[in-house]
Amino acid sequence: MKKRKTSNPEIDLNNLQIPFKKLLSSAEQELELKNKAERNKLLQELQVHQIELEMQNDELRRANEELEMQRIKFTGIYELAPVGYFILNQSGIVEEVNTAGSVLLDFDKSIIVKRSFQSFIAQDYTDTFYRFFKEIKSQNERKSCQLELITQQKNIVYAQVEGIAIHGIHTNRVDCYIALIDITERKEAVQRLEVTKERLELALEASEAGTWEYDYKTGKILLDDSNYQICGIDKHEYQGDYHHFLDAIHPTDRLAVDNYLRTCINQEKEVNIEFSINKTDKPCVVSMRGHHIKRSDENQRLVGTIMDISEKRRLENEAEKFKIEQQRNITAAIINTEATERKRISDSLHDGVCQLLYGIKLNLQQLNAADFNEGPLNNIKSLVDLSIKEARNISFELAPSILNDFGLTITIEEIGRRLSTDKLSIQTSVKGLHKRLDLSVEISIFRMVQELINNAIKHAEATLIRVEVRKMKGVEIVVSDNGIGFDQKGIEIPLKGMGLSNLKSKVAIYKGVMEIDSLPGRGTCVKILLGKITD
DSSP, X not given: OOOOOOOOOOOOHHHHHHHHHHHHHHHHHHHHHHHHHHHHHHHHHHHHHHHHHHHHXXXXXXXXXXXXXXXXXXXXXXXXXXXXEEEEETTSBEEEEOHHHHHHHTOOHHHHTTSBGGGGBOGGGHHHHHHHHHHHHHSSSOEEEEEEEEOTTSOEEEEEEEEEEEEOSSSOOEEEEEEEXXXXXXXXXXXXXXXXXXXXXXXXXXXXXXXXEEETTTTEEEEOXXXXXXXXXXXXXXXXXXXHHHHTBOHHHHHHHHHHHHHHHHHTOOEEEEEEEOOSSSOEEEEEEEXXXXXXXXXXXXXXXXXXXXXXXXXXXXXXXXXXXXXXXXXXXXXXXXXXXXXXXXXXXXXXXXXXXXXXHHHHHHSOGGGSOHHHHHHHHHHHHHHHHHHHHHHHHHOOHHHHHHOHHHHHHHHHHHHOOSSOEEEEEEESOXXXXXXXXXXXXXXXXXXXXXXXXXXXXOSEEEEEEEESSSEEEEEEEOSXXXXXXXXXXXHHHHTOHHHHXXXXXXXXXXXXXXXXXXXXXXXEEEOOOOO
């Protein structure tokens, strides 16, 4: 068997190099592509980061600009604020101060800064500031107090102080921010108000007055302690009820006061009324006054005072009585003086003129009628008789001696007889005067009757006048006529012409009243009722 001949041919590297190169080139390409893709991806990421950084940079720039604007704005507000701002360190040294703060203290900023804030505070308020400063450093909340500051000119300034402490986050530094508000005017106003209030309370106490208030929301009338005593209201039982307050008013005035108060409340009118209080111990008259205070529709009040005017009214009544009594005394003195003068003139007429006329008449009667014409002589006698009659009438009107001798009844009948004529009848009637009155009273009654008759004769154009005088507890005088009358709506004009003012004065002396009843065409009736007159 023949051995097979084997061959071991050499590997041809040249033939292998080409595929290897191809393989290597393919891997390099693949790696290159991979690297390129990674580079592109990285580049994209870098571009994205760049865009983000630019955006963040823009955002930061805008934030810085806004922060700068806020800083400028804060600086402007800080410097131009009307409130004084101070920044103190934890030792109380002023680090910064704004313009308002330096103006408030009346010091330059350079003097205030680096100086203890306590050096500007009045000595009496140093403890107050010490407690305030300690609290704002130890407590993380705002605190306030009021201080009295001393300015460069040694003037006093009252300030409301608001403060808070700011603690550093990364440091132990503590800054205290303090705001000062000038309350000097408000403080002085409060002090003046307190003085005024004190004076008002003293005045109310001295005048026996108290304050009251009507609440529009609740409809209650609130009283102070003084009014409980004035109105006789139990403080523990009174709850401010409106009707409970009305119960304290005297029944005779209650309805009128209720209507008046309701009108003032509904129409927002001022309150000014006087009424009696329903107190059992003693009569009490009060004056209630009030005015509206309206700050808003929901904050409306009616406040005022209630004053006990009982003593004032008593004194006024006594003064009025004294005044009336004085007027009566003066009028009585005038009337007495007038009566005295009338009597003097009457006596002069009766004893002088009338006697002379009588003498003339007697001498005329002694003349020889043959020596004179009978006609002229008779005329002279007639004139003398007429003069004697007229003088007697004047003497009677001035001071009738018959009144002294025979009394009022005969005198009134006599005046009716004397003044009656063919066209006018005067009828008289006197009742109840069985006893003589005091002569001054009889003279006054006679003068009243005489005045009323004369008025009727002058103004009424009447044909009949009736005179009635009746004595009861007092004296009633009635004088009526059937004349033309007058319209009582225009009574002031006739009264002036009728001269009744003097008549009213005579009536007032005896605490009397006078009534006039008249209508046009239906005559006039005057009634006078004098007070109780003793015999």
